[in-house]
Amino acid sequence: MLRLFDTGNRSVTEAAILCGLNFYSGYPITPATEIAENMSRRLPLAGGYYVQGEDETAALHMAVGASLGGMRAMTSTSGPGYVLYADPYGWAIGGEIPVVILNAQRVGPVSGITGAPGQGEFYLSRYPTHGGNFETIVLAPEGVREAFAMTVEAFRLSERFRTPVTILADQLVTDGWEAFEVPETREELESLGLPLPDRASHPGPDFYPDNTLIDVPPVVLGRGTGGACSDWTPTREGYDTEEIGEQMRHARRLVGKVLDNRGLIDRSESVCLDDDPRLVLVSYGSPSRTVRRAVREARARGLKVGAVRLRSLWPFQDKLFQAPGRDHLVVELNCDGQLVREVSRASGREARFLGRCGELPKVSELLEAVTLLLDGKKIDGGYWAEKHGGVFR
Amino acid sequence: MDRLFHKFLRARKIPSTACSGCGLGQVHKRVLLALERLDLGPDDVVWGTGIGCAGRQTFNTWRGDNFAGTHGRVYAIAAGLRVALGPGKKIVLTAGDGDAFGIGLKHLLNCARRNVDMTVVVADNLGYQSTGGQFGITTPRGSVTDSSPYGLNEPGWLGGGLDVLEILKAAGATYLARHLSLDGASSVESLVMALENPGFSLVHFIYPCVTHFGAVTLGERDKGKILGSFRAMFAGGGKGGPTDRDDGRGGETDGGGRKDPGPQAGSGPVSGDPAFRLKRGTYHDGRGLRPEFAASLIAWTKNVREGAGR
Numbered sequence: 001m002l003r004l005f006d007t008g009n010r011s012v013t014e015a016a017i018l019c020g021l022n023f024y025s026g027y028p029i030t031p032a033t034e035i036a037e038n039m040s041r042r043l044p045l046a047g048g049y050y051v052q053g054e055d056e057t058a059a060l061h062m063a064v065g066a067s068l069g070g071m072r073a074m075t076s077t078s079g080p081g082y083v084l085y086a087d088p089y090g091w092a093i094g095g096e097i098p099v100v101i102l103n104a105q106r107v108g109p110v111s112g113i114t115g116a117p118g119q120g121e122f123y124l125s126r127y128p129t130h131g132g133n134f135e136t137i138v139l140a141p142e143g144v145r146e147a148f149a150m151t152v153e154a155f156r157l158s159e160r161f162r163t164p165v166t167i168l169a170d171q172l173v174t175d176g177w178e179a180f181e182v183p184e185t186r187e188e189l190e191s192l193g194l195p196l197p198d199r200a201s202h203p204g205p206d207f208y209p210d211n212t213l214i215d216v217p218p219v220v221l222g223r224g225t226g227g228a229c230s231d232w233t234p235t236r237e238g239y240d241t242e243e244i245g246e247q248m249r250h251a252r253r254l255v256g257k258v259l260d261n262r263g264l265i266d267r268s269e270s271v272c273l274d275d276d277p278r279l280v281l282v283s284y285g286s287p288s289r290t291v292r293r294a295v296r297e298a299r300a301r302g303l304k305v306g307a308v309r310l311r312s313l314w315p316f317q318d319k320l321f322q323a324p325g326r327d328h329l330v331v332e333l334n335c336d337g338q339l340v341r342e343v344s345r346a347s348g349r350e351a352r353f354l355g356r357c358g359e360l361p362k363v364s365e366l367l368e369a370v371t372l373l374l375d376g377k378k379i380d381g382g383y384w385a386e387k388h389g390g391v392f393r
Numbered sequence: 394m395d396r397l398f399h400k401f402l403r404a405r406k407i408p409s410t411a412c413s414g415c416g417l418g419q420v421h422k423r424v425l426l427a428l429e430r431l432d433l434g435p436d437d438v439v440w441g442t443g444i445g446c447a448g449r450q451t452f453n454t455w456r457g458d459n460f461a462g463t464h465g466r467v468y469a470i471a472a473g474l475r476v477a478l479g480p481g482k483k484i485v486l487t488a489g490d491g492d493a494f495g496i497g498l499k500h501l502l503n504c505a506r507r508n509v510d511m512t513v514v515v516a517d518n519l520g521y522q523s524t525g526g527q528f529g530i531t532t533p534r535g536s537v538t539d540s541s542p543y544g545l546n547e548p549g550w551l552g553g554g555l556d557v558l559e560i561l562k563a564a565g566a567t568y569l570a571r572h573l574s575l576d577g578a579s580s581v582e583s584l585v586m587a588l589e590n591p592g593f594s595l596v597h598f599i600y601p602c603v604t605h606f607g608a609v610t611l612g613e614r615d616k617g618k619i620l621g622s623f624r625a626m627f628a629g630g631g632k633g634g635p636t637d638r639d640d641g642r643g644g645e646t647d648g649g650g651r652k653d654p655g656p657q658a659g660s661g662p663v664s665g666d667p668a669f670r671l672k673r674g675t676y677h678d679g680r681g682l683r684p685e686f687a688a689s690l691i692a693w694t695k696n697v698r699e700g701a702g703r
């Protein structure tokens with residue numbers, strides 16, 4: 001293993017290259033610019049192509065176009081660019097084309113603060129485009145090392161499910177520095193399931209079969225299959241149609257291929273859940289690191305708390321929140337409370353909320369909140385706290 | 394068309410669902426004739442389409458590989474696809490005026506700037522016709538449409554001294570041509586040059602929409618007569634249109650000092666434009682003058698890699 005000490009931007013770049021990335025289309029945006037820069041430096045040396053779109057809409061369209069031609073493609077951005085992906089994101093979902101997208105979330109609303117972490121695109125990553133009738137696959141790393149491993153997983157899932165996969169990171173993950181290891185020997189690569197198999201092409205000219213199977217190769221153009229790919233509702237043969245029955249069939253495949261195979265997607269980490277604690281802290285991404293420390297310290301003080309860290313966000317893992325008798329405290333980098341709504345829905349009980357904007361909550365703040373909640377007291381805070389017994393400072 | 398049909402098209406989509414009398418079929422046929430002239434077959438061409446009548450009616454008609462892009466973005470998809478395909482395969486894109494010159498213009502211009510090897514065939518029906526006949530980017534000023542019931546109060550890019558092909562030329566396109574859909578051999582000739590160009594080519598066809606622009610704006614459903622009106626409208630003399638009664642209202646002057654008639658509220662169905670002369674045939678020929686995007690990216694990347702290896 002080659003040991004590096006570098007940023008998440010770098011670890012994602014190295015992982016993508018090991019996945020056989022041969023097309024990266026970027027558009028500069030803080031805090032994801034360094035991925036583009038790293039790619040422009042590293043990718044040509046590894047036999048891939050770096051291009052820059054005229055905007056994010058073009059960047060993702062170009063990546064999808066390259067993928068449609070059989071290349072392994074990726075792009076990355078932050079919130080303001082992620083929202084511009086709506087068009088090509090939907091195209092890739094509907095056309096069932098693999099592509100990997102990284103979003104280094106920064107604090108919003110809108111342009112917000114470029115150099116501070118946020119978690120405002122939790123729901124946007126579920127519905128990154130219009131029209132519904134699809135499921136998305138979203139992974140969430142908590143740090144530099146995990147961003148490396150998750151990039152590999154994102155490429156694998158994207159190929160197997162023939163759909164875009166978002167790595168929903170945040171500014172602390174991409175800009176943060178940490179040691180990580182890059183596999184070098186064949187054994188080391190194989191331990192990560194690398195190299196990924198070459199892209200096969202859908203035999204065509206028919207579109208995808210009427211089932212929810214994965215590991216069906218995507219349409220690849222230019223290989224003489226007579227394949228067709230579009231944003232229209234496809235007939236079995238790939239023709240555009242206005243038939244409701246065909247639309248139902250298409251939607252069923254898009255939704256079903258993800259939900260029927262979600263065992264391959266679902267990922268989470270449990271901290272101190274063995275003795276069924278009363279209060280469970282829930283988080284994803286960089287706040288999970290303070291949450292984990294706070295839970296361990298609380299345990300050391302004899303408090304019965306645990307934590308669930310979501311490593312995959314969508315499809316949402318309801319079953320993690322359905323153990324009886326548990327209260328949940330959801331910790332997020334936003335003050336409107338996004339993940340908390342899903343946890344409340346999944347658990348059937350109103351979850352508590354602790355939100356911070358642009359910086360991580362302190363371990364001491366988390367400990368204080370946990371202590372109050374376990375004592376049956378309210379934690380102080382503003383609007384959301386009144387509604388949901390949470391705290392926003 | 395029978396010979397071309399068997400050679401190039403898919404039975405399922407032909408005849409298309411275009412309105413009877415629509416000029417789109419003429420444009421489609423010219424492209425097939427040019428491909429035949431160049432001895433290009435289904436395996437040699439990947440065919441992409443935009444949104445609107447021009448795109449929808451040609452999507453997946455090609456016997457080879459097909460794709461349809463989101464509205465106005467098919468050019469950006471094609472740029473990525475170009476890198477993956479490498480040289481050899483042709484990319485043909487059929488799209489409408491709204492797709493190419495409206496919502497997609499930024500991507501189109503950047504494909505021209507990069508000189509991405511693709512042949513864009515813009516089938517221009519002078520407005521948004523698949524949605525029922527609203528004015529668009531090339532609709533002549535003064536035109537009555539479903540969204541300009543009192544006449545169009547803004548200039549189009551085919552008049553008033555403005556020409557969208559001039560913008561594309563300045564952006565770096567290496568082959569540009571313009572035709573009416575009735576142009577036979579001459580338009581096939583232009584398409585052949587476009588397809589041969591290892592770079593960004595665009596052939597602009599103005600064609601008659603019988604259902605909306607024809608019926609509503611020109612008060613005419615006959616394809617031949619509509620084409621006749623086009624000749625008058627774009628002849629540079631504004632023959633037959635209300636705007637040759639230039640009354641001096643509004644009006645801007647273009648670089649040549651000719652007068653843009655300005656808006657003509659309620660003045661009638663046809664707007665001739667004295668400031669626009671339709672030149673049919675090659676508009677700009679810069680074939681081979683600039684490096685092609687994907688080829689140069691591939692060569693450049695190879696140099697970088699080999700340089701690092703030394």
Ligand code: SF4
Nearest residue numbers: 412415446602603604
């Ligand atoms: S609406 Fe007009 S352009 Fe569209 S198919 Fe009908 S006649 Fe042709």
